[in-house]
Protein backbone atom coordinates (compact mmCIF):
# COMPACT_ATOMS: atom_id res chain seq x y z
CA UNK A 1 0.00 0.00 0.00
CA UNK A 2 1.12 3.50 -0.74
CA UNK A 3 0.94 5.45 2.51
CA UNK A 4 1.73 9.02 3.57
CA UNK A 5 1.29 10.86 6.85
CA UNK A 6 0.86 14.63 6.49
CA UNK A 7 0.77 17.23 9.24
CA UNK A 8 -1.05 20.49 9.98
CA UNK A 9 1.10 22.67 12.18
CA UNK A 10 -1.65 24.93 13.55
CA UNK A 11 -4.01 22.22 14.83
CA UNK A 12 -1.45 19.37 15.09
CA UNK A 13 -3.71 17.28 12.86
CA UNK A 14 -2.44 14.30 10.90
CA UNK A 15 -3.90 13.73 7.47
CA UNK A 16 -3.36 10.32 5.88
CA UNK A 17 -3.12 9.40 2.22
CA UNK A 18 -3.70 5.73 1.36
CA UNK A 19 -3.56 4.29 -2.13
CA UNK A 20 -3.56 1.01 -3.98
CA UNK A 21 -0.37 1.01 -6.08
CA UNK A 22 -1.87 -1.15 -8.84
CA UNK A 23 -5.16 0.64 -9.52
CA UNK A 24 -3.86 4.06 -8.29
CA UNK A 25 -7.12 4.56 -6.35
CA UNK A 26 -6.69 6.62 -3.19
CA UNK A 27 -8.36 7.90 -0.05
CA UNK A 28 -7.57 10.76 2.32
CA UNK A 29 -8.43 10.64 6.03
CA UNK A 30 -8.96 13.78 8.16
CA UNK A 31 -8.07 16.59 5.79
CA UNK A 32 -7.64 20.23 6.87
CA UNK A 33 -9.11 22.97 4.68
CA UNK A 34 -5.94 25.10 4.70
CA UNK A 35 -3.92 22.16 3.31
CA UNK A 36 -6.16 21.14 0.42
CA UNK A 37 -3.76 22.49 -2.23
CA UNK A 38 -0.83 20.60 -0.67
CA UNK A 39 -2.77 17.35 -0.44
CA UNK A 40 -4.19 17.49 -3.98
CA UNK A 41 -0.74 18.35 -5.36
CA UNK A 42 0.61 15.15 -3.80
CA UNK A 43 -2.31 13.13 -5.18
CA UNK A 44 -1.59 14.53 -8.63
CA UNK A 45 2.18 14.02 -8.43
CA UNK A 46 1.73 10.38 -7.42
CA UNK A 47 -0.67 9.79 -10.30
CA UNK A 48 -3.57 8.83 -8.02
CA UNK A 49 -7.33 8.99 -8.45
CA UNK A 50 -8.99 10.08 -5.25
CA UNK A 51 -12.11 8.01 -4.48
CA UNK A 52 -12.90 8.93 -0.88
CA UNK A 53 -12.28 11.73 1.61
CA UNK A 54 -13.01 10.36 5.07
CA UNK A 55 -13.37 12.09 8.40
CA UNK A 56 -13.07 10.13 11.63
CA UNK A 57 -15.56 12.50 13.28
CA UNK A 58 -16.88 16.07 13.27
CA UNK A 59 -13.76 17.87 14.43
CA UNK A 60 -13.83 20.80 16.85
CA UNK A 61 -10.34 22.18 16.26
CA UNK A 62 -10.04 22.56 12.50
CA UNK A 63 -12.25 22.75 9.43
CA UNK A 64 -12.27 19.67 7.22
CA UNK A 65 -11.09 19.90 3.62
CA UNK A 66 -13.62 17.24 2.56
CA UNK A 67 -16.21 19.48 0.91
CA UNK A 68 -13.59 21.47 -1.02
CA UNK A 69 -11.87 18.28 -2.19
CA UNK A 70 -15.20 16.79 -3.28
CA UNK A 71 -15.86 19.88 -5.40
CA UNK A 72 -12.39 19.84 -6.92
CA UNK A 73 -11.97 16.11 -7.58
CA UNK A 74 -15.37 14.41 -7.53
CA UNK A 75 -14.24 12.16 -4.66
CA UNK A 76 -16.98 11.04 -2.28
CA UNK A 77 -17.02 12.37 1.27
CA UNK A 78 -17.41 9.80 4.05
CA UNK A 79 -18.15 10.02 7.74
CA UNK A 80 -19.92 8.18 10.53
CA UNK A 81 -23.56 7.91 11.45
CA UNK A 82 -24.65 10.79 13.65
CA UNK A 83 -22.07 13.15 12.13
CA UNK A 84 -22.10 15.58 9.22
CA UNK A 85 -25.37 15.22 7.26
CA UNK A 86 -23.75 16.63 4.10
CA UNK A 87 -21.54 13.61 3.29
CA UNK A 88 -22.04 11.29 0.31
CA UNK A 89 -21.44 8.06 2.23
CA UNK A 90 -22.54 7.57 5.85
CA UNK A 91 -20.78 4.59 7.41
CA UNK A 92 -21.36 2.47 10.49
CA UNK A 93 -19.63 -0.40 12.28
CA UNK A 94 -18.76 -3.27 9.95
CA UNK A 95 -19.05 -1.31 6.71
CA UNK A 96 -16.28 -1.64 4.12
CA UNK A 97 -15.02 0.72 1.45
CA UNK A 98 -12.63 -0.35 -1.30
CA UNK A 99 -9.83 1.61 -2.95
CA UNK A 100 -8.68 -0.80 -5.62
CA UNK A 101 -7.68 -3.99 -3.82
CA UNK A 102 -7.44 -2.30 -0.42
CA UNK A 103 -10.32 -2.62 2.06
CA UNK A 104 -11.09 0.09 4.58
CA UNK A 105 -13.10 -1.45 7.44
CA UNK A 106 -15.20 0.81 9.61
CA UNK A 107 -15.11 0.37 13.39
CA UNK A 108 -17.57 2.41 15.45
CA UNK A 109 -15.58 3.93 18.33
CA UNK A 110 -17.89 6.54 19.89
CA UNK A 111 -17.21 8.36 23.14
CA UNK A 112 -14.97 11.29 22.17
CA UNK A 113 -17.95 12.28 20.00
CA UNK A 114 -21.06 10.26 19.20
CA UNK A 115 -20.05 9.92 15.53
CA UNK A 116 -16.40 8.82 16.02
CA UNK A 117 -15.30 6.05 13.66
CA UNK A 118 -11.95 4.30 13.34
CA UNK A 119 -10.81 2.95 10.00
CA UNK A 120 -8.90 -0.34 9.89
CA UNK A 121 -6.71 -0.93 6.85
CA UNK A 122 -4.70 -4.15 7.10
CA UNK A 123 -2.32 -3.80 10.05
CA UNK A 124 -3.03 -0.07 10.54
CA UNK A 125 -5.89 1.59 12.36
CA UNK A 126 -6.76 5.27 12.04
CA UNK A 127 -8.38 6.12 15.34
CA UNK A 128 -9.24 9.81 15.07
CA UNK A 129 -9.37 11.13 18.63
CA UNK A 130 -10.79 7.93 20.18
CA UNK A 131 -7.29 6.68 20.91
CA UNK A 132 -4.30 9.03 20.84
CA UNK A 133 -0.65 8.33 21.61
CA UNK A 134 -0.70 7.83 25.41
CA UNK A 135 -4.04 9.64 25.65
CA UNK A 136 -7.66 9.63 24.52
CA UNK A 137 -9.78 12.43 23.12
CA UNK A 138 -11.73 14.57 25.58
CA UNK A 139 -15.37 13.68 26.17
CA UNK A 140 -16.86 16.96 27.33
CA UNK A 141 -18.64 18.17 24.18
CA UNK A 142 -20.35 16.94 20.99
CA UNK A 143 -22.22 14.19 22.88
CA UNK A 144 -18.97 12.81 24.28
CA UNK A 145 -19.35 10.04 26.84
CA UNK A 146 -16.39 8.69 28.84
CA UNK A 147 -18.05 5.34 29.61
CA UNK A 148 -18.76 4.83 25.92
CA UNK A 149 -15.16 5.78 25.07
CA UNK A 150 -13.86 3.23 27.59
CA UNK A 151 -15.95 0.54 25.90
CA UNK A 152 -14.79 1.62 22.42
CA UNK A 153 -11.13 1.49 23.40
CA UNK A 154 -11.22 -1.72 25.42
CA UNK A 155 -13.75 -3.75 23.38
CA UNK A 156 -13.10 -2.53 19.82
CA UNK A 157 -9.51 -1.22 19.61
CA UNK A 158 -7.66 -3.20 22.30
CA UNK A 159 -8.94 -6.47 20.81
CA UNK A 160 -7.01 -5.79 17.59
CA UNK A 161 -3.65 -7.61 17.26
CA UNK A 162 -1.01 -6.14 19.60
CA UNK A 163 1.25 -5.10 16.72
CA UNK A 164 -1.48 -3.13 14.93
CA UNK A 165 -0.12 0.31 14.11
CA UNK A 166 -2.25 3.10 15.58
CA UNK A 167 -2.35 6.38 13.67
CA UNK A 168 -4.18 9.14 15.59
CA UNK A 169 -5.78 12.34 14.29
CA UNK A 170 -3.47 14.47 16.43
CA UNK A 171 -0.32 14.56 18.42
CA UNK A 172 0.94 17.65 20.20
CA UNK A 173 4.41 16.27 20.98
CA UNK A 174 5.49 15.08 17.53
CA UNK A 175 4.76 11.39 18.02
CA UNK A 176 3.54 9.95 14.75
CA UNK A 177 2.43 6.40 15.46
CA UNK A 178 1.96 3.89 18.25
CA UNK A 179 0.76 0.29 18.60
CA UNK A 180 -2.10 -1.41 20.41
CA UNK A 181 0.40 -3.15 22.73
CA UNK A 182 2.09 0.13 23.68
CA UNK A 183 -1.21 1.82 24.46
CA UNK A 184 -2.50 -1.11 26.52
CA UNK A 185 0.61 -0.75 28.66
CA UNK A 186 1.40 2.97 28.66
CA UNK A 187 -1.73 4.96 27.81
CA UNK A 188 -1.89 7.53 30.61
CA UNK A 189 -5.69 7.74 30.66
CA UNK A 190 -6.76 4.12 30.36
CA UNK A 191 -3.94 1.63 31.04
CA UNK A 192 -4.65 -0.29 34.24
CA UNK A 193 -7.85 1.63 34.98
CA UNK A 194 -11.35 0.33 35.53
CA UNK A 195 -14.30 1.83 33.65
CA UNK A 196 -15.22 3.90 36.73
CA UNK A 197 -11.65 5.16 37.17
CA UNK A 198 -11.44 6.13 33.49
CA UNK A 199 -14.74 8.04 33.72
CA UNK A 200 -13.41 9.91 36.77
CA UNK A 201 -10.16 10.79 34.95
CA UNK A 202 -12.00 12.08 31.88
CA UNK A 203 -14.55 14.05 33.90
CA UNK A 204 -11.71 15.65 35.88
CA UNK A 205 -9.73 17.00 32.92
CA UNK A 206 -11.38 20.47 32.84
CA UNK A 207 -9.71 21.47 29.57
CA UNK A 208 -10.19 24.89 27.96
CA UNK A 209 -12.54 25.06 24.98
CA UNK A 210 -10.75 24.43 21.65
CA UNK A 211 -9.87 27.77 20.06
CA UNK A 212 -11.86 27.24 16.88
CA UNK A 213 -14.82 25.14 18.13
CA UNK A 214 -17.50 27.75 17.39
CA UNK A 215 -16.33 28.04 13.80
CA UNK A 216 -15.17 24.47 13.21
CA UNK A 217 -18.17 22.41 14.36
CA UNK A 218 -20.82 24.25 12.28
CA UNK A 219 -18.43 24.31 9.31
CA UNK A 220 -17.70 20.59 9.61
CA UNK A 221 -21.41 19.73 9.87
CA UNK A 222 -21.56 21.40 6.43
CA UNK A 223 -18.53 19.38 5.13
CA UNK A 224 -16.15 22.28 5.51
CA UNK A 225 -18.20 25.25 4.40
CA UNK A 226 -17.42 28.06 6.84
CA UNK A 227 -20.69 29.50 8.17
CA UNK A 228 -21.25 32.26 10.70
CA UNK A 229 -21.98 30.94 14.18
CA UNK A 230 -24.71 32.51 16.34
CA UNK A 231 -22.16 32.85 19.15
CA UNK A 232 -19.84 34.77 16.81
Ligand SMILES: [Fe+2]
Nearest residue numbers: 059060129137
Ligand atom coordinates in the same frame (compact mmCIF):
# COMPACT_ATOMS: atom_id res chain seq x y z
FE1 LIG B 1 -11.85 15.60 17.93
